[in-house]
Amino acid sequence: MSNQKIINIAVIAHVDAGKSTLVDALLKQGGAFRDNQEVVEQIMDSNDQERERGITIYSKNCAIEYKGTKINIVDTPGHADFSSEVERIMKTVDTVILLVDSSEGPMPQTRFVLSKALELGLNPILMINKIDKKDQRAEEVVEEVLELFMELDATDEQLNFTTLYGIAREGIAQLSLDEKGIDLSPMFETIIEQIGTYPIELADKPLKMQVSSLAYDSFIGRLGIGRIFEGKITEGQTVSVVKNNSEVKQAKISKLTVYQGLNKVNVKEAYAGDIITFAGIDHISIGDTINELNNINPMEPITIEEPTMSMNFLVNTSPFAGKVGKFVTSRNIKERLEKELEVNVGLKVKPLDNPTIEGFKVLGRGELHLSVLIEQMRREGFELAISKPEVIFKKGENGTLLEPMEKVILNIPTEYSGTVINKLNQRKGLMTDMDSDGVRDKIVYNIPLRALIGFRSEFTNDTHGEGIMVRSSNGFEAYKGEIESRKNGVLISMAAGKTLPYALNNLEERGILFVGPQVEVYDGMIVGQHSRDNDLEVNPTTGKKLTNTRASGSDDSVKLTPPKLMTLEEALEYIEWDELVEVTPEDIRLRKRWLSNTERRQHRNDNKKVFE
Known part of the structure; x- marks a missing residue:
């Protein structure tokens, strides 16, 4: 592989804004598929649960080529519970394409992923998607995004973002609402003009790369995935691995692959700017730096926000225990959780305080984050018992008890608003905004995370399935007091x-x-x-x-x-x-x-x- 021009981009957005659909279109127009090849929709969502739930859970890489420039694309999750996937890959990209629905506008998760991009000094490209909607309000949405940039203390350069308009489903992007787009060429051209390729001269410097993700292969063991920031890396090369605790170890790169379309291609060497997958280092962890032998130059560790919720994973002790499951013991559960910790950086596992109970306390970023793990274990043949989800409190500077809060945006028919507002008020929620068009109401609440445990099913019933609720983490605030739990026995x-x-x-x-x-x-x-x-x-x-x-x-x-x-x-x-x-x-x-x-x-x- 030659030392070619490279740009790395990530697509970020809220759930259902069209990220995976846009990546599909980029792959098709970037020549990743044969002309007669049958391609499923949301091809990057390859995990069974991703397809069933209709969401992206794991960030994934692919690569296309446009006019001699290789563009590595990272498809990221849009749900708040999987934000740890977004946080760690931001350092591997040169820019982000911020996708916003032309009708909904910026949503809570949009704010989170955008803030991470701005903190790292990236200059986002805005794309207003779904402009073919009857209720599209693209021009207003651009103003809302600009306000969001200013709230997040964007620099003057970041505020001067390029705006594209398009329909990801049809593979169309255009520079203004008035013109008629035919393909994604305006997006490709904007990426190359605004970002520019990674400086080729950095390939002549000593090796420096950081591991941002992990994978596992049953034949060759643990795989490290990350971006080469400086220098080049060669198959068979002996390198220094600087661990997150500053410990330095020597290791040998046994296999090296880069992305080409959706596939990984074996190469003998890779250069600065590229995203690679390598094997041979069984102790590799996320955040570790790879340097040349005896030329130590570690990078800043990757920091991930702390978990906000926990559940106890217990050994199943019911009379039906062991009848259908293959893995039922405490040792089985422990080994599976340790394996998950290697690739799931938003997760933590602790022993239970009570030694008489067989099980573990598992901490994650939310109910969905943990339930995806439970569902995966279940499909693998595990049996276990799960306790009620509990939020994780922490102590403030003066010893006050702090609890995690959520920002909740509700879009509901006006006739059901009274019931929903009453229930959220009872759950210690504080309404921060309300807007109505006479048919549907948009209501914004700041509410304790623990108050939302068990609320989604009630909300669905109260709104007869017509309500939409989106939520995202909103920091910590002083403990709000007792909240009434389930009313029925x-x-x-x-x-x-x-x-x-x-x-x-x-x-x-x-x-x-x-x-x-x-x-x-x-x-x-x-x-x-x-x-x-x-x-x-x-x-x-x-x-x-x-x-x-x-x-x-x-x-x-x-x-x-x-x-x-x-x-x-x-x-x-x-x-x-x-x-x-x-x-x-x-x-x-x-x-x-x-x-x-x-x-x-x-x-x-x-x-x-x-x-x-």
């Missing part, structure tokens, strides 16, 4: 066996059922939500007593209301501190922490702190 099975229609029919008047007929249950398993505020023990396995008498109509088949089947996220939001979510490769169940009635009575005065 639960229906607890007092027997083991298969549920029967006759029993479930009688239980429907008691509340909302979570199980249908012919479902295996056990003593202590939660089978529904009680219509009142107390827990109620029930027997969902009771059958109809048989007699010799037959009455007209009495033996008609029972018609049951379909049960409420919870997703993993809904189950985690729903439970209280004395309840657990049992996760297996086939089922998601809710259960009481103590299964028998006797145990529950013994522990009813316990404090949840015992189990943290």
Whole structure:
């Protein structure tokens, strides 16, 4: 590979602004595919969960070529829970394309990712996407983005950003709203003119590169991914690895690859400016610097914001434990979490304070961040029990208790606003802005993160599925006091066996059922939500007593209301501190922490702190 012209860019935006769709278009017009090749949409979202959820979870690299210049592209997540993926790759790029919806305007996550880019001195290129929308207001959105730049203390050079308008789905970009675009040429030209290629002369300096991401290959082991800032690197080269704690180790690069389209291509050497993947260093970590042997010049460590939420990952102790899962022991869970720590920098794992409980406290950036890990473990054959999500508090300078806050933007039909506002006020939320067009209201709240645990399902019900809620981290503030938790109790099975229609029919008047007929249950398993505020023990396995008498109509088949089947996220939001979510490769169940009635009575005065 020759020492060619290189530019590295990242595409950043809020969820659903069209990042992955734009990357698809860049790849197609950059010649990454054959003319007759079938290409799936959002091709960079290759992970199963990314496709199912319709979001980007992991940042990924690809490369295209335009007029002799290689352009490395990084597709980044747009959800706040995966912001650690965004933070660490910002240092590997020369600029960012900030994608903003022409109707929605800048959203909470837009602010976060933009602030990281501006802090590193990058000069973003703004693209107003989806200008074909009927309700597009592109000119107003540009003004809103400019205001956001000023709020984030952008420099004069950064404020003088180039604005493009386009339709990512059709692969179109244009320099003004009036002209008619035909392809993404204006974007390619803007990137090359505004940013310029990485200085080729830096390839003559001693090697300096930093690891920004990790991967794993079952044949060659751990892989390091990062950008070469200075010098060149050669396959088989012996290098110095400067760890984050300043320790220096020697290692040998055994394999070297660069990106070409969506593929990794083996090369003998790579030069300053390029993003590479290398093998051979089994102790490599994110933030480590690679230098030439005996020429130590470490870079600033990559700092990641602290986790804001924790859950306990416990060994499954239900009567159904081990029936379908392959990995069920504490050792299995520990090994899997240690493996995840190697590539998931936003995650932390700690031992539980109570040594009698088998499990680990796992800290992450939010419910979605942790639930994606749980879902992945479940698909790999793990069984485990998960505790209620808990926010992570911290102490202020004068000893005051601080808690994480969230900025929430709600877009809801006007008729449902009163209910939603009332509930957010009860949860210690503070309304900071409200706007209405007579049909839908846009409401902005500053609210404690713990107040939003369990709120999404309520919000969906209260707005009849028509409400939109987006949220992002908004720093720490003084503790807001107690917040009322779930108002309803639960229906607890007092027997083991298969549920029967006759029993479930009688239980429907008691509340909302979570199980249908012919479902295996056990003593202590939660089978529904009680219509009142107390827990109620029930027997969902009771059958109809048989007699010799037959009455007209009495033996008609029972018609049951379909049960409420919870997703993993809904189950985690729903439970209280004395309840657990049992996760297996086939089922998601809710259960009481103590299964028998006797145990529950013994522990009813316990404090949840015992189990943290």
